[in-house]
Amino acid sequence: xxxxxxxxxASAFEELLKRIKRGECMLFLGAGASCEVGFPSGTDLxxxxxxxxxxxxxxxxxxxxxxxxxxxxxxxxxxxxxxHVRKLLECPVTTQELSSYDLIVEIGQLNHPIVTTNxxxxxxxxxxxxxxxxxxxxYNEQIASLPQPHAIVKLHGDFGNKPDExxxxxxxxxxxxxxxxxxxxxxxxxxxLLAVKTILFVGYSxxxxxxxxxxxxxxxxxxxxxxxxxxxxxxxEPSSKDFWRSRNIWILDCEALxxxxxxxxxxxxxxxxxxxxxxxxxxxxxxxxxxxGFAGCGKTxxxxxxxxxxxxxxxxxxxxxSFEDQQNSMEPLDLVAEIARQAVGREMDRxxxxxxxxxxxxxxxxxxxxxxxxxxxxxxxxxxxAAELGDYLAHRRALLLFDSSExxxxxxxxxxxxxxxxxxxxxxxxxxxxxRLVFAGRSPLxxxxxxxxxxxxxxxxxxxxxGAVGAMLDSLAALKLRDPLPKEKRTVIVKCxxxxxxxxxxxxxxxxxxxxxxxxxxxxxxxxREKECLFEEHVSPVVEEEILGKIEEDIRDIFRTVCVxxxxxxxxxxxxxxxxxxxxxxxxxxxxxxxxxxxxxxxxPDPPPMYPIDPIVRRILAMSMELKSPNRYHKLNxxxxxxxxxxxxxxxxxxxxxxxxxxxxxxxxxxxxxESQSSDEVKEQLRNTLEGHxxxxxxxxxxxxxxxxENLQHRLESDExxxxxxxxxxxxxxxxxxxxxxxxxxx
Numbered sequence: 001x002x003x004x005x006x007x008x009x010a011s012a013f014e015e016l017l018k019r020i021k022r023g024e025c026m027l028f029l030g031a032g033a034s035c036e037v038g039f040p041s042g043t044d045l046x047x048x049x050x051x052x053x054x055x056x057x058x059x060x061x062x063x064x065x066x067x068x069x070x071x072x073x074x075x076x077x078x079x080x081x082x083x084h085v086r087k088l089l090e091c092p093v094t095t096q097e098l099s100s101y102d103l104i105v106e107i108g109q110l111n112h113p114i115v116t117t118n119x120x121x122x123x124x125x126x127x128x129x130x131x132x133x134x135x136x137x138x139y140n141e142q143i144a145s146l147p148q149p150h151a152i153v154k155l156h157g158d159f160g161n162k163p164d165e166x167x168x169x170x171x172x173x174x175x176x177x178x179x180x181x182x183x184x185x186x187x188x189x190x191x192x193l194l195a196v197k198t199i200l201f202v203g204y205s206x207x208x209x210x211x212x213x214x215x216x217x218x219x220x221x222x223x224x225x226x227x228x229x230x231x232x233x234x235x236x237e238p239s240s241k242d243f244w245r246s247r248n249i250w251i252l253d254c255e256a257l258x259x260x261x262x263x264x265x266x267x268x269x270x271x272x273x274x275x276x277x278x279x280x281x282x283x284x285x286x287x288x289x290x291x292x293g294f295a296g297c298g299k300t301x302x303x304x305x306x307x308x309x310x311x312x313x314x315x316x317x318x319x320x321x322s323f324e325d326q327q328n329s330m331e332p333l334d335l336v337a338e339i340a341r342q343a344v345g346r347e348m349d350r351x352x353x354x355x356x357x358x359x360x361x362x363x364x365x366x367x368x369x370x371x372x373x374x375x376x377x378x379x380x381x382x383x384x385x386a387a388e389l390g391d392y393l394a395h396r397r398a399l400l401l402f403d404s405s406e407x408x409x410x411x412x413x414x415x416x417x418x419x420x421x422x423x424x425x426x427x428x429x430x431x432x433x434x435x436r437l438v439f440a441g442r443s444p445l446x447x448x449x450x451x452x453x454x455x456x457x458x459x460x461x462x463x464x465x466x467g468a469v470g471a472m473l474d475s476l477a478a479l480k481l482r483d484p485l486p487k488e489k490r491t492v493i494v495k496c497x498x499x500x501x502x503x504x505x506x507x508x509x510x511x512x513x514x515x516x517x518x519x520x521x522x523x524x525x526x527x528x529r530e531k532e533c534l535f536e537e538h539v540s541p542v543v544e545e546e547i548l549g550k551i552e553e554d555i556r557d558i559f560r561t562v563c564v565x566x567x568x569x570x571x572x573x574x575x576x577x578x579x580x581x582x583x584x585x586x587x588x589x590x591x592x593x594x595x596x597x598x599x600x601x602x603x604x605p606d607p608p609p610m611y612p613i614d615p616i617v618r619r620i621l622a623m624s625m626e627l628k629s630p631n632r633y634h635k636l637n638x639x640x641x642x643x644x645x646x647x648x649x650x651x652x653x654x655x656x657x658x659x660x661x662x663x664x665x666x667x668x669x670x671x672x673x674x675e676s677q678s679s680d681e682v683k684e685q686l687r688n689t690l691e692g693h694x695x696x697x698x699x700x701x702x703x704x705x706x707x708x709x710e711n712l713q714h715r716l717e718s719d720e721x722x723x724x725x726x727x728x729x730x731x732x733x734x735x736x737x738x739x740x741x742x743x744x745x746x747x
Contacts, residue, residue, distance in 0.1 A: 009251075009252050009253055009254075012230065012250045012252060013252055013262075016198070016200070016230050016250075016252075017263065017266055017267075018311070018312060019198045020107075020109050020110065020200075020263060020267065021109060021267060021308070021309075021312050022312045023109050023112070024197060024198050024227075025109070025110065025197065025198045025199075025200050026110075026112075026113070026114075026115060026193050026197040026198070026199055026200065027104065027110045027114045027115070027200050027202065028114075028115045028116070028199050028200060028201045028202070028204075029104075029114060029115070029116040029117075029118060029123065029202055029203050030042070030116070030117055030118065030201065030202065030203030030204035030205075030211070031045070031117070031118055031203055031204075032202070032203030032204060032205070032256070033100050033101065033118070033122075033202055033203035033256055034118055034120055034122055034203070035203075036097075036099045036100055036101075036256065036257060037099050037101070037122055039089060039120055039122070040088060040089075042062075042063045042205070042208060042210070043063075043205075043208075045063055045085070045088060045089075046061060046062065046063040046065075046066045046067075048088060049063070049066045049067060049070050049081075049084070049085070050066050052070070052076075052084065053066075053069060053070040053073075053074045053076060054074075055069055055070075056069075061209075062170075062208060062209040062210045063210060064168070064169055064170040064172070064173050064209075064210050064213075065170050065209070067081055067085075067168045067169045067170070068169040068170040068171060070084075071168070071169055072169075078163055078164065079163050081163075081168060081169075082159075082163035082166065082168070083163075085119065085168065086119075086159045089119055089120045089159075090120075090159070097482075098257075098479075098480060098481060098482055099122075099126070099257070099482070100202070100256045100257050100259075100260045101122050101123050101125075101126035102126050102129070102130075102478070102481075102482050103257075103260040103261060103263075103264050103478070103479070104123070104126065104260060105123075105126045105127050105129075105130050105132060106130070106264055106268070106475075106478040106479075107260065107263055107264055107267055107268075108149075108267075109267060110200070110263075111149055111150050111151075112148075112149055112151070113137070113146060113148075113151035113152065113153050114151070114152050114153070115152075115153045115155055115190065115193070116152060116153070116154060116155065117155050117156045117167075117214075118154075118156075118158075118203075119154075119156065119157070119158045119159060119166065120158070121158065121159075123152055124136060124152065126482075127150060129482060129483055130478075130484065131484070132150055133150055134150045134151070134152060135148060135150065135151045135152070136151075136152050136154060136158070136160070137151060137152065137153045137154065137186070138154045138157050138158060138160060138161055138165075139165075139186075140184060140185040140186055143184065143185070143186065143189055146189070153186060153189070155167070155176075155186055155187070155190065156168075156172075156176075173210060173213055173214070174213075177213065177214060177217035178217070194219065194226055194229075195226055196227070197227065198227050198228060198229060198230065199229040199230070200229070200230050200231075200232070201229065201230070201231040201232070201249070202231070202232045202256050202259075203256065204231065204233070205233070206231060206233065206236075206240070206244055206249070206251070207240070215247075219247075219248070226248060227248075228248055228249075228250060229248055229249045229250070230249065230250050230251075230252060231244070231249050231250070231251050231252070232251075232252050232254060232255075232256055232259050233251050233252070233253065234253060234254060234255050235253065236251050236253055241253075261479060264478070264479055265479070268475050272298070272464055272468045272471065272472055272505060273298060273302050273305070273461075276291065276302060276459065276461070277302070277305060277306065277309065279457075279459070280306050280436075280438060281306060281309045281310065284436070284457065285432075285457070286432070286455050286456060286457045287431040287432050287435050287436055287437065287455050288421075288436075288437045288438075288439075288452060288455050288456045288457070289436075289437070289438045289439070289456070289457050289458075289459065290405070290438075290439040290440075290441075290444060290445060290456060290457070290458045290459070291438070291439070291440050291458075291459050291460070291461055292405075292406075292440070292441050292442060292443055292444050292458070292459075292460055292461065293442065293460055293461030293462070294442065294504075294547075294601070294614045294616050294617055295442065295546045295547045295550060295601075295617070296504055296505060296506040296507070296542055296546035296547065297461045297462075297463070297504070297505050297506075297616075298461065298505045298506070299403070299440040299441070299442075299461060300322075300403050300404075300440065302440065302461070303320065303401045303403050303438065303440050304320075306399075306401065306438060307320055307399070307401060310399045310436075313397075315396075315397050316396075316397045316398065316399050317343040317344055317393070317396050317397070317398050317399070318342070318343060318398065318399035318400070318401065319338065319339040319341075319342035319343045319398075319399075319400050319401070320342065320401045320403065321335065321338060321339065321400070321401065321402050321403065322402075322403040322404055323402065323403065323404040323405060323407040323408050324403065324404040324407065330409060330412060331382075331412075332382040332385070332386075332411075332412060332415045332419070332420075333348070333350065333353075333381060333382055333385050335412060335416075335420075336348060336382070336385040336386060336388075336389050336420070337350075337385070339389060339400060340388075340389050340392060343392070343393065343396075343398055343400075344392045344393070344396070346392055348385060348388070350381075353381050353384050353385055353388075354377060354381055356384060357377050357380035357381045357384055358372050358377050360380060361376055361377065361380055382415065382419060383419060383423070386419050386420050386423040386424070387423055389420075389423075389424070390423045390424050390426065390427035390428075391427065393424065393427065393428070393434075393435075394427040394428065396434070397433070397434045397435075397436075398424075398434065398435055398436070399436045399438070400435075400436070400437045400438070401437075401438050401440075402437070402438070402439045402440070403440050403441075404440070404441055405439040405440055405441035405445055406441035406442045406443050406445070406600055407441070408441075408445070413445060413446075414448070417447060417448065417449040417451075417452045418449060421437070421449070421451065421452060422451065425451075431455065441600075442600035442601075443600045444458055462503075463502065463503025463504065463505070463616050464498070464501075464503045464504075464505055464508055465503070466494050466495070466498065469494045469497055469498055469508055470490065470494050472508065472509070472512055473485065473490060473493060473494060473497075473512060474490075476512050476513075476515070493515070496531060497511055497512070499531070500531055500534055500535050500539060500623075501539055501620070502615070502616050502619035502620050502623070503616055504539070504542065504616050504617075504620060506542050506546060507538060507539040507542045507543075507620070510538035510539070510541075510542060511534055511538045511539070513538075514534065514537070514538055532627055535623065535624075535627060536627070539620060539624075540624055543617075543620055543621060543624060547601075547617050547620075547621075548560070550599070551599050551601075552595070554583075554585075555586075555592070555595055555596065555599075557583075558581075558582055558583070558586070558592070558596075559596065559599065559601075559621070560621055560624075560625065561576065561581050561582070561636065562576070562596070562613065563613060563617070563618045563621035563622050563625070564622055564625065564633065564636040564637060564640060565613065565640055565663075566612065566613060566615070566618060566663060566666065566721075567610040567611060567612045567613065567659070567663065568593065568596065568602065568610070568611050568613060569593070569609045569610050569611065570589045570590050570593055570609060571609075571643075571647065572643060573586075573589035573592055573593060574589045575639070575643050576639075577589060579639060581636070581639075593611070596611075597611065601613060601614045601617055602614070607655045607656055607659065610656070610659055615721070619721070630674075634671070634674055637667045637670045637671050638667075638671065640663070640667040641664055641667040641668055641671065644660045644661075644663045644664035644667065645660075645664050647660045648660040648661055648664060648693070648696075653696075653697065653699060653704070653708060654708070655711060657708075658708065658711050658712045658715055659715070661693050661712065662712070662715045662716065662719060662722070664693075665686075665689070665690065665693075665716075665722065665738075666719070666721070666722050666725070668686075668689060669686070669722065669725045669726055669729065670725065672685070672729055673725065673728065673729065679729060679730045679731060682729045682730055683730050683737050686726070686730070686737055686738065687737070687740070687741055690738075690741045690742070691741045694709075694741060694742070694745050697709060697745070706746065709742055709745050709746045710746065712742055713739060713742045713743065713746065716738055716739055716742065717739060722738070723735065723738065726738050
């Protein structure tokens, strides 16, 4: 979203956003904000009062001047003014559209406190719609209760005040603003806030005489050295922008609603990874952190958010290094030079480093510089470069981020752990406080250094749960709806989204954005019917780009095929080759397994020789085949069932046979999903199938049989995918249906 085409405005917005994120910004709302919900602007209100009291002028005048005339130059009096303004501002608001007020409530960084000159209660109503408590402060003596969240300071009072307490007329304005220099009151609070906070004015015309009067009084009270302030105003002339910039206010040329939408999105980008962000940015007990997970789980975006949050900590410098497109030709010196350039704006003088390395080695060996071996110079240069980088960072706090870390070339990784990290640690007083390294990749790195391992926290990124999807859904609802989603609809949508995406973060985000476009105007039945369409539109493209796009082209179709299986081995690939599912080009199953492992989508063997496929990726690709090629999906499940039953018949009783049995059960259940049978029939077939396999476990040694049965029970209990599939076929008692025969055998 771009809120303004003006480059200077865009730069000013980015700076304002940083201040909002740091909690340095205070929102100051004027009457223009209420226009969105059907209330008159300050100008319209002045004209309405002018018509009512036959104001003796046709030129534009300020609201306070008309109010002054209305109260003291006509028979209406002060009470009549109060009652008439209240009548004009207490008309029911009929619009059901989302307003700036609804978004302000959701932007927590702007809720401490909010200052307004408005008399209406629309902001309070917005808080109540979102079921958030709000405290209204109208009187000087209430100031003692600040600071507190969700507080609204009514600078001019509201209709909860007595008629003589509300700021309406020009005399009221002058009297009130003189209180800026008097301690303890609302206007003194305003003067203090203007001195220490960045003020964001929304809903004001800076050309309005009343606003100019306000700003003149408070800035004169604050004096020099006040921070820069900002105002959101559409259609402002460049000359006016320049004038107000000279008076310390940057004007952003945009409407209030899109402005708050952008602020909301930019301050709530990572509702799903708050735990990880909180740990990395605040609670980490170790200086080095490694996060890993499948393609599209949000690693790069997480690193970007970490960078944003550390940027708000002004004492930290940082560098962001991505190995996504790096070739194996990268040298340690290239890495150091890039870190130095990004972190401290220093360029490495390579010639000087080479010359220094050559001279040092020559002096140590007592030989001429020309005779120093090139290989020794290269090693020494990288050491000197690391030391120089350490000197640059010695008195700073540095954050180094490494994206796509699984692609770090082996020599570079060894150099990082043996040279770079020790050199940097030598030059900082406390690595925990001054040095933070974060690695993000698809798999954990093979660290060897005890120093690194001791100071490293490794954290996998998991798929999204119902809680995370629900939070994202609530966030999007807050962006598009005035009221929260009904609980029943929310539950249905969350479950459907998880089913379609298998918890894949980027796929979830794409689907929710689609729903955002429709403003959530969708019944649960509609959403159920649209699952296949949503999958094709918003999940499949992510699969092609984020997953298959990163796999070598000649094995992509093979990877699609093997994703019907949950684990791979050489035996399984041999069977797929014999059945014609693997190209004749790949006659060596062991080599093919090695290449598939190189995709980073196969885990460690558990137990050998079974390599589990990443469950999120596998489920999405299997679902894609089931939707697009159901016959092929059915035949592959038949082949998988036959293969695991044959492997089970040949395998000795042990951990591997339990895995084969578990996989055979899984594919049997997938096949039953294609058949139209009652749940009772499926339950009976499942019981007979499992008990038939259990007959093979009649071992002579009771303790071995018991151990094997307990292993099988643990496998079945922890197999959520199998339990979920059984639940679809046998609602209600799926757990006992699957586990019951094993429990009876153990008993």
